Amino acid sequence: MERKEITDLSVESQFEICAIECIGLELIIVCVYRPPSGDVSMYLSMLNNLLNLNLIKNSNVIIIGDINIDLLTKCNYSKDLLNTLKQSGFRQLINQPTRITNISKTCIDHAYSNIIKSDVKNVSCCDLNLSDHLCINVIVDIHNKYLQQNSHVLKRTFSEQRKQEFCQCLDTYQWDEILKKTSCPSKAMELVMNVVKNKFETYFPLKKQLLKKTGHKWVNDSLRKLRVKISQLKNYITTHSDSVESRTHLQQLENEYWIKLRQVRSNFINGCISNCKDDMGRSMWRVISTETCKNNKGNSAIDVFVSRSAGDCVGTRAAAAAALLNRYYIETNVNNAVPCTSTALTYLTQYLPATCPPFKFEPFGLDEMIFACKKIKRKESKDINDMSTRLIDYLPPTVISLLLTLFNECVCQGTYPSVLKKIKVQPIYKGKGEMHLPKHYRPISLIPAASMIS
Template sequence: MMTSPSPKFHLLSESGLRVGHLNVYHLLNKVPDISSFLNIEHPCIHLLGLSETRLDYRMSDESIEIPQYFTFRRDAVKQGETGLAIYIHSSIQSITTRRSDLESQSVESLWVEISHSKSPSLLVGFIYRNPTATYAWYDEFLVMLDKVADSKKNILLLGDFNIDLSKSHSAWESTYSLVGLHQLVNKPTRVTSTTDTLIDHIYTNRQDLLHNVSVPNIGISDHYPVLCTWSMKLPRHAPKGHTTIQYRTFKRFNKDIFLFDISCAPFSNVYSFNDPDDAMLAWYNIFMPIIDKHAPLRKKRVKHPKLPPWLTKDVIGAMAIRDRLKKEKKFDDFKKQRNRVKSLVRSAKKAYFDRLVETDKSTSMIWKAINEITNKSNRKTDNTTPPISPNVFNTHFLTLAETLAQSSGCTTDNFVCSTLLSNLCGKKLKPDDNFSIPPMTVLDVGKCISMMANNKSTGRDNISPCLLKLALPYIVEPLTYIYNLSIQKNVFPTVLKKAKVIPLPKVKDLSEPNNFRPISILPLLSKPIERHVHKHLLKFFNERDLLSHSQSGFRPKHSCHTALTKLFDNWLTAINNSE
């Protein structure tokens, strides 16, 4: 099998806004190629416009999704249109708005505005002109450009105009000159075995701000992309080619030495404390230095976003060979290699999804495979950085509970049990019914920690389930003492209340904190006592029939299926009773 190193184009070296256009000719079939191009390109392309996407209402945004990018699209709705789309990098999402008011009904176009406080606003447009367009198209184009020019802003226009500027075209040159635009591409953009034409153009009214115009030999379609760099300042969180992650390294981890150090640790000191907070802090002060010594925290640079798991080195290498063959104008070999790339993509996808389902036949893995096949996996939990500071998120989430309580007219100081709830409890509970939490045993704590999934997310302490399980024989007794002390004193250790909060977007608009829901990841050490209390509280409710029979959430042997079954039974009974 022929392979080659992953392609690295290094086309856009200057800092600024990096913009490109490509006639993709059927986007849905080219998403792997576009994903590879956008994720491998360094530095990244901020805006990539695509023409001839051939998308319609049946094709969702998820079907063309690429990590780190969101999309604007204009699908073909009438004869002569072929569809446009723009991939916009998440780093400029907060300063990018669509300008539908500038888009013409007669000229297939997409316009966005890039507005940053430290640079003049820029209007970026993407155009497709059908080769069958009549002379009326030129008049409509001028009407649209007059409206754009009236904004008195910088203009950058890219697209497939199907006008070959490798030959003299005085009528078209006078047309774009009327609105003060200059064309900057000077190399053929569509190369076949018989023709070399320059039909993909870049226009601007500020040549001094446009740099690094290039036409890379990428064989994604029969057109080459056109790329350029616009000089402007971007937000500080704009990508610099990598992101950073924190993790515990086990490179020099020695299990025997780790267990020896744990066995010698003075965990007995925990028993000298009668306050759960003090006891828990003492346990942390003993345990943390040991794991920091054997599995220290490290920061790692991740140069590129994660590519789709099925996009293997063989596929990327085959794409590089395809591009090279087109560059060398070996068109017969290029067509064969292009078909081979398509076949490799299909085979790689099939092999990955077969492996995903066959290795673990659980329902969750089957859904994961289905979501990845349909490109719908984790679209709201990607690595997009919201344009909101952590302090704003913290303030919003910390005051959320108080705000909700005040809106309902009660607080923790003046909570009043509702009459309905009081009557229910009065009927179900006996006068001597009291709920109490029994103490935990060493077996309870050990069983809970042993059953933790190894891939469970860690809290602020970065203690993983693997380390807890490994050290379990030496830490289970002092932990049991702390949990029982917490039950006895009715105090939950403060350190176990501190969560790592991750804001997940509920909608596409990332500008408002209300559009996020917080996911709180507590330390793993909070789980044993949490589950112990839950177990006995649920038992108390069930024995006294305090839970509604209609409640299916958060109950064993209940689910959406049981709720729907009950509803269907009620509906069928009502139908049979002519109700």
């Protein structure tokens, strides 16, 4: 299937490109051509734009083509090209001549990939007698681990160096230029948030990481040995003797295993609650959420919901699940009874005082802003911009002061920034009922992290 968002980057005579996606393999193959007369700097810039696409970051990609930059010759262009690839997690697969003439041997046909090294089985060149360029063969092993649900996860890495670079970048940004573009504080807030989001994506990009499947913490050596005994006895019964004594012994071992399993698991859960260092009540609810599949971590109810949705791969199944939940919540809201206006007015007239005290929002100062930032609980839940409340810790004083100015202007004009009204709806399993039905999920709203400051 053609990927138009990639081919739209094509520039004739400079960066000519086409791309296809192999459905079911999460593999994208990109073909690029840079004419010998093309601008190398422009090519590197367009290549960087290509590598920064979310579609490229989140997929297995092979980029191949006639680039007309000789990688066998050490020069600034080849060095800049390799640095650009390395920064985005790509590497050059060809290290031999791809065009051989009577007077030269050059490597001007390239193949880049972000597929892990162990899955690239072979890279070779051969002469098909069709051109003075050799044919490039790249053999990769895209096996089932890329097709299995939850075999990998997209995560951001928040290293201390990246945090400092992100903070410094925002601190030195020309914010005055944004304020000059518009006099509307709501529009200015949108421009500011767009810059913050762009820098956030730049310094903390999503990267694909394989999930490490680990066993349950409460499974001990005694249980493992007992499970091995049961397995060995089952194999013996299958291959040698299926006697009454063997069956009886197997039944005894299985009963012993399940009794020990329940006991060990119960002790582990009780230990998690009693040995907590913070709030015991919170630890209890954490255990309850895990046991009822309410948490959105591995093996949660939402994973079951996605797996039962229609689609060829995890991405399409997740999109189908989101569409189904959205449709269900919208239809449920539409079908709800419309509140009776007269009843509400009667209630207000009866219980509200005759004269209501005056109320209005007042602009607040920097100390109040900083105090509000400190009071916000730092959580891992992400808003619609994929940012958590921990973002507040990375904002420099320059941005905090800018937000204060814009918030106060909104207060004076009686408006609220439209960009902060966009929320993400997260489905949470109710703890009972079939996990693949939308009615057994309740929605919660996650507001933007910056909105909590106001």
